[in-house]
Amino acid sequence: MTAALHATTPGGFLLVLAVILPVCAVLAILACGPRSAARIAMATLAAGLAVAVAITVELVWSGAALTYVVGAWRPPLGIALRADGLSGAMLVMTALVVVAVGLFARVQYGLREGGGSERERTTFWQMLLALWSALNIVFVGEDLFNLYVALELLTFAAVPLVCLDGRAETANAALRYLLFALIGSLLYLLGVGLIYGQYGTLDLLALARLSRPDPALSVALALMIVGLLAKAALFPLHLWLPPAHAGAPAQASAVLSALVIKAPIFLILRLVLDVAPGQVAFLAGQLLAVLGAASILFCSVMALRQARLKLMIAYSTVAQIGYLFIVFPLAAGGAGTSPWETIAWTGGALQLISHALAKSAMFLAAGIVIKVYGHDRIADLGGFGRALPISATAFGLAGLSLMGVPPSGGFVAKCLLLTAAVIEGYPWLAVTILLGGLLAGGYVFRIIDKALAVSASPLPSRAGVPRRLELTALALAIAAVLLGFVPLRPFGFLQIGRSGLAMAGL
Template sequence: MTPLYAATPSGLLLVLAVMLPASAVLAMLVLGPRHTRRIALITMALGLGVALATGIELVRSGAALTYIVGNWQPPLGIALRADGLSVMMLAVTAAVIAATGIFARDLFSLDQASCDGRLATSFWMLLMGLWSGLNLVFLSQDLFNLYVALELLTFAAVPLVCLDGRGETVAAALRYLMFALLGSMLYLLGAGLLYGAYGTLDIRLIAGASQHGAAIHIALALMIPGLIAKAALFPLHLWLPPAHAGAPAAASAVLSALVIKAPVVLILRLVVEIAPPEAAAIAGQVLAVMGAASILFCSVMALRQERLKLMIAYSTVAQIGYLFIVFPLAGIGDGSAPWGTIAWTGGALQLTSHALAKAAMFMAAGIVAEAVGHDRIRDLGGFGRVLPLSAATFGLAGLSLMGIPPSGGFIAKCLLLTAAAVGGQLWLALTILAGGLLAGGYVFRVVDRALATPAEPLVLRRPIPLRLEIVPLILAVLAVALGFLPLEPFGLLQIGRPDIAGAP
């Protein structure tokens, strides 16, 4: 009997991607608070190397990388598998985590009381735990193992929201926790139904089943809304803006850029790999409607915000909506392979460009708030004169959100717009255009404040070192640099995808 998965020689890289950050947490506990920052920075360098090596090996082999845990084939064992999309997310995660770590090191150093104190120590541990959970979501093939990864994400992300211990941030974290636990409960109920119906929780075994009954439809109807709550898609987005409003800038960067992407990627896998074609088509249409509503409603809400971080938070929910309109545009559910379409590539580029741009934006907002003492937009007139690099960061990242060339967001939205026009999805094409115009409204609102000449010069509460502003600027430049990629489907994203229910 041909095994479902064939372990590859480079599969150990997948184990390293998951276990390296987790081992860093254990080392921090053993060695104590004085060494947490050093351990985290060393781990980030090693993690970047692992992500790079995984990508190189995937491209070299032209096939998915696989590791069989304990050498037990599913359904008895658990498999880790990296295809093109997984490797792309591993690389983006490693880059953003590393940038966040460098940024947080300099940010904490502004306040000597917190430089090596409890706040910084907790941050580094939680960041490493979050990184391990993210990598496990992108690599695992077992639905219960994915549940464990999602819970690890939740219990690392929620404390990041309320690191300062203030009442309002604790309240926001508790709201986040309630939404996350509701989502986890729905997901686990669905996973239980699938196990009862198929006797396995392995994604490829369920996808390869010869017959699908009512259980899979009920399970998906539970699991997908649960994941939507974790992804903060409209109308289940109510936890995200308050959570970002009071969280440290470094925490907001990883929450917006990475944490909410994990359930999105898992929804994509459920719909593409597990759902029967008719169920996938219906789910895709419903998700597209919710995505379009998220783009329009939350863009308007972003325009109405008085605080910079709240504006960026609502923008996050709006930009996530673009990932959900990919489903009908890529032809998911019509029996064709979506991974060779421009919509699939556009969605992957949106994942990447949004992660880089939004991390840069939240870091820049954190610098402004740290330097000025607040983030009230109307009182930030002329901040570009005293913090020019942070103003440039916001402007460059805004190019990607608006979809203006030559940014990565332009390529992503152009591909989605083209797919909508070719597929006759006029309402989605209009939504994409309207979303870009609304994004332009709230981005230019901040740019206008940055370039304004205030009646009284803006006074900085404390000086900001140049190196602190450079980190988000680099992320914003990378988000723009993605715009030089060709307007065509990426071969990387197709590696390991066509054989979902076939060869290992």
């Protein structure tokens, strides 16, 4: 029965390329040595972006999901890779952010001062590529155990990025991150074992057809979701994220905030909307929405109270991912309506993508400020926008998206979520969305005010930066704003490949 759900489609080999290209690059760096690391990485970034775009084009052209059965062994004996519309959007978004971060790092490591040691540069490129491969596996994987392996690869690639500079402070933050991630992995793996014992398969499409209300599945899903929440740093399991993201180098912080925490959120989305039976999905959605709303409000207030720029951005990350969890009750669907046909589904996907672009732009802009002035103390940054106008503009544009100000991707996302909250009868979620936007405006305008302030004496700068370093952050911020031109209605591309789940029994 499970074998009938999968068959390799034309273009399915592109999914394999998306996974193995970064791995091959890591092996090439090991073989060729540190001097070739940057060249190999940049070539791989270009090729990986082309593959992600090709997958998206193939999805649009075919109007159906892409599938590749590895080794011609279909589940449950083998494993399959599958990309639907949401997977395609995630692959392209990931590629864009990774390419931008790679360009930023290439310029930064090329500067004479502060370029880092040879070991630091090589480690960065290897971990960035390994992280990219792990993310792609998460977005196209169909087997729950293989997804566990991908999450572990993601963790062990992300943790070294946190402590790349070798300082004791960042090492402690990395160890805390590792502890939360390993506990989350243990809970996830326990859930996987329960599901396999109950159903004899770990394939997501098969589980969507076989799942039924029973205590074993409910316990398994609860364990897996809690484990993934620890990795996603949703309130109150967010304690590891602010020190880890704030202490890491700017290029690492951008990847961690924009991409790494999105992988467990993506899997929670699939578990709740694709695997969980109706009543379990409803209960899980309600609980996740409560935690998401608490995350928005609490961590937005914490962001307002921070004295350091990167720490403020890190708390903002925890607040903004809360919007992704209020999607679950809003996208529950109803009679004759599937979850992926709702405006909440489109709003959640746009929030996920626009947040990644905006937050990576913010962290890169903050990294430029730190490089020029040697610190990120907000109180001592008065007038920095006059010396770094491009970086200040990038931060401001990204902030517009976080606040939900038109025209920006964040505006469309929050507008769709707000509309869904009103239509579906969740006034408390509507109020949370509005308050979250106001609080985001508070901490964003706090930095803009500092950027535009007239300082009594010029800020002492420690180093200059090339213009192309600032343009990278600006490009990501502009991309977040351009998402605001997406129509305010369910986006057809995000529905590609979801009908297969309906036919599987959803």
